[in-house]
Amino acid sequence: MAKIPEGATVPQDHQTKTEKPKVENVQIEVPELDAKGMPTFDDDGNQKTRTVDARRTTVNDIEVTVLEEALDDFELLDDIRAAGDNGDASRLPSLLRRLVGDDYKRILDELRDPVTHRVSAAKGSQFVWDVFGALNPNS
Numbered sequence: 001m002a003k004i005p006e007g008a009t010v011p012q013d014h015q016t017k018t019e020k021p022k023v024e025n026v027q028i029e030v031p032e033l034d035a036k037g038m039p040t041f042d043d044d045g046n047q048k049t050r051t052v053d054a055r056r057t058t059v060n061d062i063e064v065t066v067l068e069e070a071l072d073d074f075e076l077l078d079d080i081r082a083a084g085d086n087g088d089a090s091r092l093p094s095l096l097r098r099l100v101g102d103d104y105k106r107i108l109d110e111l112r113d114p115v116t117h118r119v120s121a122a123k124g125s126q127f128v129w130d131v132f133g134a135l136n137p138n139s
Contacts, residue, residue: 021134023057028065057134062110064131066099071135073098083128089121092128099131 031039032048040048053068070076079095082088097104111119111127 021057021059021130023055023134026054026056026065027051028054028067030067055135057131059130059134060111060127062107062127064100064107064134065103066131066135067101070099070101080132089125092125096124096128096131 028051029049030052032050034040042048054065055068056063056065058064076095076098079091079098082091083095096107100107107127108119108124111123113120113123
């Protein structure tokens with residue numbers, strides 16, 4: 001075995017450093033919903049909205065906005081546990097849908113392979129974990 005000179009660097013020292021995506025706190029307007037989940041309207045027929053806190057980040061050149069209330073979701077915890085602890089990747093689409101709501105289709109379209117028109121399981125899974133990594137200040 002070759003002797004490594006003292007002070008020599010190891011290959012992992014030469015790997016490019018990946019920067020954690022920046023997260024911006026924003027407020028956005030979302031439709032106000034009634035008890036059945038249907039949009040509400042004022043007397044003039046205009047759809048009512050409410051202002052909510054959200055976090056916005058860009059992962060893999062895809063802008064993602066996640067409502068703070070989406071992160072405070074009991075059922076989201078079950079999806080996270082199943083995907084993380086049990087390795088159940090089938091829960092990741094549900095997890096992403098809970099996080100991004102109506103942006104789900106747009107995000108999948110941006111992840112879609114231009115040749116096969118599919119979102120690979122590996123690419124979709126990595127995207128979901130990267131979004132969580134960006135949103136979690138302790139990771």
